Amino acid sequence: MAFLYIYLFILGIILGSFYNVVGLRIPKKQSIVKPRSACPNCHHTLTWKELIPVFSYMIQGGKCKNCRQKISLIYPLMELSCGILFVLSFHVIGLQAELIVALTLVSLLQIITVSDLAYMIIPNKVLLLFLFIIVMERTFIPLTPWYDPILGAITGFVLLYVIAIVSKGGMGGGDIKLFAVLGFFLGLSNLLLAFFLATFVGTVIGVFGMIAGQVKRKKPMPFGPSIAIGSLIAYFYGTDLVDWYLALLQ
Numbered sequence: 001m002a003f004l005y006i007y008l009f010i011l012g013i014i015l016g017s018f019y020n021v022v023g024l025r026i027p028k029k030q031s032i033v034k035p036r037s038a039c040p041n042c043h044h045t046l047t048w049k050e051l052i053p054v055f056s057y058m059i060q061g062g063k064c065k066n067c068r069q070k071i072s073l074i075y076p077l078m079e080l081s082c083g084i085l086f087v088l089s090f091h092v093i094g095l096q097a098e099l100i101v102a103l104t105l106v107s108l109l110q111i112i113t114v115s116d117l118a119y120m121i122i123p124n125k126v127l128l129l130f131l132f133i134i135v136m137e138r139t140f141i142p143l144t145p146w147y148d149p150i151l152g153a154i155t156g157f158v159l160l161y162v163i164a165i166v167s168k169g170g171m172g173g174g175d176i177k178l179f180a181v182l183g184f185f186l187g188l189s190n191l192l193l194a195f196f197l198a199t200f201v202g203t204v205i206g207v208f209g210m211i212a213g214q215v216k217r218k219k220p221m222p223f224g225p226s227i228a229i230g231s232l233i234a235y236f237y238g239t240d241l242v243d244w245y246l247a248l249l250q
């Protein structure tokens with residue numbers, strides 16, 4: 001059992017490093033294979049020792065080995081979070097087929113979080129790829145009832161589309177399409193919970209961001225990270241949260 005936890009953590013931080021590359025390059029229509037990763041400041045091509053997820057950042061003191069420019073904290077944080085979420089997926093779900101869906105969901109949310117933070121873009125190519133993957137997975141690893149993912153996808157698209165119209169552009173097109181894809185992962189009830197949680201998290205981040213002076217009033221901010229947090233909470237703990245809420249009402 002301990003071996004599986006260690007294996008998934010290592011796999012997670014390795015893939016997290018790759019997802020950083022995907023999230024940063026796909027929106028710019030760059031290859032995710034070539035050129036090799038380099039320092040964005042001095043363009044020094046990174047060696048394998050500088051590409052070890054999380055540990056290279058720690059060993060180098062968070063700076064480029066060549067020019068000593070600070071490396072963005074987003075890189076190790078996303079790598080570490082991917083490793084932790086892979087372990088959490090196994091801890092919550094166990095060694096079941098649904099674990100495949102969980103790891104796919106984590107992978108999607110890692111990529112869109114990076115791209116949304118960097119460019120405020122959720123790439124269509126990424127969404128289309130994961131839409132295909134989750135439709136295939138839900139064909140063989142269905143929810144109950146089997147049509148729940150379809151209801152979730154339709155509701156996710158319509159709900160966000162209506163909000164975008166009412167708010168006159170307050171919701172981005174990428175967010176709308178992302179929620180449609182998430183519907184296949186979560187099903188109807190968990191999708192609605194994910195939307196509520198994402199809105200709550202986004203509001204909290206926005207308020208604290210304005211207090212700290214990092215977010216300006218009436219300026220757009222990436223909603224992708226909030227969607228990721230809300231979706232993961234709903235996916236892993238949605239049933240428990242709903243049961244807890246209903247118990248409070250009794």
